[in-house]
Amino acid sequence: KAGVTQTPRYLIKTRGQQVTLSCSPISGHRSVSWYQQTPGQGLQFLFEYFSETQRNKGNFPGRFSGRQFSNSRSEMNVSTLELGDSALYLCASSPATVFATLTYNEQFFGPGTRLTVL
Amino acid sequence: DAKTTQPNSMESNEEEPVHLPCNHSTISGTDYIHWYRQLPSQGPEYVIHGLTSNVNNRMASLAIAEDRKSSTLILHRATLRDAAVYYCIPMYSGGGADGLTFGKGTHLIIQP
Numbered sequence: 001k002a003g004v005t006q007t008p009r010y011l012i013k014t015r016g017q018q019v020t021l022s023c024s025p026i027s028g029h030r031s032v033s034w035y036q037q038t039p040g041q042g043l044q045f046l047f048e049y050f051s052e053t054q055r056n057k058g059n060f061p062g063r064f065s066g067r068q069f070s071n072s073r074s075e076m077n078v079s080t081l082e083l084g085d086s087a088l089y090l091c092a093s094s095p096a097t098v099f100a101t102l103t104y105n106e107q108f109f110g111p112g113t114r115l116t117v118l
Numbered sequence: 119d120a121k122t123t124q125p126n127s128m129e130s131n132e133e134e135p136v137h138l139p140c141n142h143s144t145i146s147g148t149d150y151i152h153w154y155r156q157l158p159s160q161g162p163e164y165v166i167h168g169l170t171s172n173v174n175n176r177m178a179s180l181a182i183a184e185d186r187k188s189s190t191l192i193l194h195r196a197t198l199r200d201a202a203v204y205y206c207i208p209m210y211s212g213g214g215a216d217g218l219t220f221g222k223g224t225h226l227i228i229q230p
Contacts, residue, residue: 042221
């Protein structure tokens with residue numbers, strides 16, 4: 001099976017712009033989660049989508065949003081970029097189901113998108 | 119919410135066993151304990167997870183204390199490829215974002 005893919009791998013934006021990142025999960029996985037990784041804060045959870053619905057959400061401002069399509073592919077959007085949004089954004093897919101949530105299942109991470117905000 | 123405590127870093131020699139500790143004193147009875155690792159310039163990689171009894175797979179073993187307030191990830195024979203940051207995460211059975219926080223992890227250094 002192909003792994004989790006993320007596009008683009010690298011991105012440079014300026015303050016105030018918006019950005020959209022894409023994630024294709026492993027075939028058959030319906031759960032997709034997004035994480036932000038920075039040297040200072042470590043790996044922080046943004047949100048999880050399952051069957052096109054947001055199931056869990058981390059403590060990030062409303063500028064961070066996401067969605068999931070019927071084929072389980074997911075996008076993450078950040079509006080009005082700030083310098084502090086510079087980070088590695090990771091996507092993870094999981095075989096988690098409605099009843100067997102992330103608690104009981106492993107997550108498979110993609111290589112990430114490195115976002116730099118100037 | 120369960121909070122975890124892991125050493126910032128540990129060092130071991132190649133081909134020796136490594137025991138990585140994690141304290142999760144506020145874990146609830148139905149929370150699974152997950153371990154992931156992240157090699158340099160890569161996304162995190164699943165290692166193992168368990169609930170109460172000890173678990174083994176091809177990568178590692180997970181020893182869970184009887185009171186479940188701590189666990190230990192055991193790499194039986196470390197190689198240079200095992201040098202990574204190891205994260206211990208109690209996954210809340212009730213879901214919620216806090217259960218999905220990886221924290222800072224333990225930076226494992228392997229000496230040849």
